[in-house]
Every structure is written in C-alpha cells, then in structure tokens.
Amino acid sequence: MKYNREQTEKLLKEFLENKILVKGVISNMKGNYEYTKVVIKPVLLKNNFFFQFEQFQNNKAYHSNLTTKESIEKISVLLDNFKQFMIFTTEGDYQILKGKNDFNVKVTRVSREITSLDHNKTKNYLLEDGTPIPFLIKLGVMGENGEVFKDSYNKFRQINKYLEFIDDTIKELKNKKLITDSVKVVDFGCGKSYLTFALHHYLKNIKEMKFTIIGLDLKKDVMEYCNKVAKELNCENLEFLTGNIKDFDKMKDVDIIFSLHACNNATDYALLKGLELNAKAILAVPCCQHEFNQKMSANKNSEFFAKENPIGKHGILLEKFTSVATDAFRAQALELCGFKTQVMEFIDMEHTPKNILIRAIKDKIKPEILEKKFVEYEVFKKFLGIEPILDELLKPYFLVKNK
Incomplete structure (x- = not known):
C-alpha cells in the first residue's frame, strides 16, 4: 500500500x-x-x-x-x-x-495488549529471586527457600547482569556461526567465582549447551575452595586452577574469555592471552588503572599538556580521564585485531565505580576501515604522549601495520 x-x-x-x-x-x-x-x-x-x-x-x-x-x-x-x-x-x-x-x-x-508501562517495574532476571539455585545457596547469596538475602542483592544483580552479557554474546557468536552447540570459556582472575558458577548453571540448565569452563586465579586457597564447592555441587566440566594469566596454557582455541576487575595491566595481559588462545569473544571489566596516569604525569611535553589544560591541572580529573582513555585505547586496539567492540555499563554506578565492560567479538572489518582506525589509534597515542604496555602486547596481532 x-x-x-x-x-x-x-x-x-x-x-x-x-x-x-x-x-x-x-x-x-x-x-x-x-x-x-x-x-x-x-x-x-x-x-x-x-x-x-x-x-x-x-x-x-x-x-x-x-x-x-x-x-x-x-x-x-x-x-x-x-x-x-x-x-x-x-x-x-x-x-x-x-x-x-x-x-x-x-x-x-494482530491483537496484543500493552504490558506494564511502569518505568520502574520489577526486573526479569535470568536467575529468579524466589527460585532455589544450588550454587547461590552454597555461596550464601540466597536461602534454602530461594529468597535472596537483602545484603546479597547487589551481588545477585551483578550475577544476572553478567549472564545477560554472556547470553547476548553467545547469541551473536551463534549468529556469526563462530560457535554451534558447544562453548569453551576461561574466567581470568575468577576470585570466589560467583560468576563462574553462574556461567556453569546458565550453560547447563538454561542453554543446555556442551561446555568446558576454567577459572584461573593467583590465590591457591580460594581455588581449592572453589574446586571443593564444584565437587559438592557435581559441577561437571568446571575446573579451577591456580596461576598467572601470562602462563596459562591449559586450553587452546577458546571461545570466550572473561576478565573481571583485573588490576591495572593484568587486564592487558588478559586481552593478550585472549588473542593467543584465538578467542572469538573477549569480555573485560578493568580495575585500578594506573599506567596511563603515571606515564602522562611524567611527560608534561605531550600534546595533552601543550596548552593550558583544565583536566591536567587537577589530579582527580586527570585520574578519571586516564581511566577512560585506557579503556578507549583497549577497545580501539581490539578493533585493530579484528574485533567489533562495545564499551558499556556493567552494572549501575551506585553499586561500584568499576563498572565499564569492554566486549569484543570477532568480526570482518574492511581494510579501509582498519586503516582509519589505525590512524586514530596512533594520533590518540601521540596526543597522550605515552607508550602503553598494551601497544607492545597487542601490536603483533594488528591486521594493519605501520607503513
């Protein structure tokens, strides 16, 4: 018509x-x-x-x-x-x-009704409050009746938000035919492993996929405890290892790597390891980013400080700027390695200031687009007046080189 x-x-x-x-x-x-x-x-x-x-x-x-x-x-x-x-x-x-x-x-x-218009309506989570979930009960997030403890609700929301990102990532990997009905995941710096156990529950009970999951952390006692919990909960194909991200070689051709709150350059080494393992998707929530701040503060001859800069005058503003600049640099570097990247909010700022998630999924990027991104990358680095560790780590994987 x-x-x-x-x-x-x-x-x-x-x-x-x-x-x-x-x-x-x-x-x-x-x-x-x-x-x-x-x-x-x-x-x-x-x-x-x-x-x-x-x-x-x-x-x-x-x-x-x-x-x-x-x-x-x-x-x-x-x-x-x-x-x-x-x-x-x-x-x-x-x-x-x-x-x-x-x-x-x-x-x-068609005939349909408008659902609730309440902007503040109750959130529909992948893991529901009121439904007993063994790993959440074991880790002290909810009681035997499935009710989430009041002081654990922020953790409960974080777990669900994490699973939403994982769900979207798996859907995109399937749509791009990068995975089928099985997936291999490594969680770097998994800590007490709330998210690792959540991933196991999600893949097994919600998606019903074949999977292998490895959690890695430097704390031996914590990894021993996580392995004990995994055994008690009969979590098959889930293993926790003690070790450094740089030395990890337990699994090859990983589908997804996740790095939550890896401090300073530990995030950079997690990104590198994702490339070394040929990961199809990389999800990182950085933490404690000091390198850019220290290096920029040590070079007052850079373009950033060339003129009266209202940000550079104030330590707290410079710290916030360098934190944002670090994540922008990481996202751009991953694009140069052949990934489509997104930088998004992990959970609300009211719950933690460490809330930026970098999500990168393998993609086909046109050579002329890569050339443009490389110029942006080099101009930005020159403006900051630094040589970041990430540059040295990831440049061998760039799909476009210096001419």
Whole structure:
C-alpha cells in the first residue's frame, strides 16, 4: 500500500494520540540526523504518560521522555531522516519503507495488549529471586527457600547482569556461526567465582549447551575452595586452577574469555592471552588503572599538556580521564585485531565505580576501515604522549601495520 508523506505522518500521529503504540524501531538513517537508530515505547513516570525515545550512536544509547505532542513533532523529523519504520501496535504490525517519492506500508493484523508501562517495574532476571539455585545457596547469596538475602542483592544483580552479557554474546557468536552447540570459556582472575558458577548453571540448565569452563586465579586457597564447592555441587566440566594469566596454557582455541576487575595491566595481559588462545569473544571489566596516569604525569611535553589544560591541572580529573582513555585505547586496539567492540555499563554506578565492560567479538572489518582506525589509534597515542604496555602486547596481532 502506497502512502504519501502527509498520510504516513497522519498514520503515525494516530498511533501516538490513541496510545496504541507498543513499540517502534526506526532505522536505516539516510538524512543528517545525529543518531543512527531510534526505539520508541510508552512509559509511565510518576503516573504521567510519556513516549520514551531511545536513540543510538556509536554503541551508546541516549534517552528522552516526551509528551504526546512532543513525540508527534519528533516523528515528523524522523520521517525526513530515516527509511525504515517498524511499528508494533495493539491492532497490528506496520512495516513502513520510504521510497523516492512515497512510503510503502505493509500491515500485518494482530491483537496484543500493552504490558506494564511502569518505568520502574520489577526486573526479569535470568536467575529468579524466589527460585532455589544450588550454587547461590552454597555461596550464601540466597536461602534454602530461594529468597535472596537483602545484603546479597547487589551481588545477585551483578550475577544476572553478567549472564545477560554472556547470553547476548553467545547469541551473536551463534549468529556469526563462530560457535554451534558447544562453548569453551576461561574466567581470568575468577576470585570466589560467583560468576563462574553462574556461567556453569546458565550453560547447563538454561542453554543446555556442551561446555568446558576454567577459572584461573593467583590465590591457591580460594581455588581449592572453589574446586571443593564444584565437587559438592557435581559441577561437571568446571575446573579451577591456580596461576598467572601470562602462563596459562591449559586450553587452546577458546571461545570466550572473561576478565573481571583485573588490576591495572593484568587486564592487558588478559586481552593478550585472549588473542593467543584465538578467542572469538573477549569480555573485560578493568580495575585500578594506573599506567596511563603515571606515564602522562611524567611527560608534561605531550600534546595533552601543550596548552593550558583544565583536566591536567587537577589530579582527580586527570585520574578519571586516564581511566577512560585506557579503556578507549583497549577497545580501539581490539578493533585493530579484528574485533567489533562495545564499551558499556556493567552494572549501575551506585553499586561500584568499576563498572565499564569492554566486549569484543570477532568480526570482518574492511581494510579501509582498519586503516582509519589505525590512524586514530596512533594520533590518540601521540596526543597522550605515552607508550602503553598494551601497544607492545597487542601490536603483533594488528591486521594493519605501520607503513
């Protein structure tokens, strides 16, 4: 069915005014809009009705809650800048494709209800509060009846957030045909191994996949305890080893490596080991990042300090900047090694400041894109005026070299 611009805008306006929109996904940006994708959904905030616009740019999401009138005005702008609109309403699904002179509208009639609009509704977790889970009971997160202890709820949320990232990662690896129905995972710096045991439970009881999991940490007594717990819980294909990331050689051709809160350059060595093991996906949550701060502070002749720099004047701001710069540098380096990277929030800042997750999944990147990324990498390094350890470790795996 062909619609002109006026008819299309009127149709979308009716969805908003009648409050029958369930979700809208707007993509294929062809104009000058600053975002590449927009997702719309209705929400209730303090008993007031809004439409939430979630807009994406460079793997980051930006949210705004608009009134119906503001949303209609926003839709008009989006019609000028995007070519594809997937609109889901209580009455049907509408695929709207923008052509040269008109819009092609395809309608599939369905009947559905709008679920709770409460923005603060209870989170649906992969691991449910109230359902007894043996490893969580054993590790003191929940009681025998499955109720999560109040002082362990932050840990419970962190575990679930971790599993969400793992779930998304496995789905993407399968879609790219990098794995099938089996997976090999190494958890570097696993510590008390809440997340390692959660991964075992997830792969065995939720995904029902074949798997091998190894947890590695420097603390021998902790690893002995984890092996004891694994034996008591009959956790097959799960092993805990004592050792340094640099020396790990127990498994080859790993599918996923995970490194949580590895201090300072331990994260860099975890990334290197992931490349050495031919990992298809690398997930790292860095911690205690001192190297960039120390090296930048020691070189006041760099471009960063060349002019009056309001960040460099304040120690606490420089520390925060260098922490962000470190993770940006790591993400860019992994892209040069043939990975698609995302930097995202691991859990809410209110629970820990160490909340940045770098997720890298193997991808096919065009040579000209790699060249551009390499220039960005070198310019950034020159601006900071440092030679990071990561540069030395990962450069042999770069898919583009210095000319």
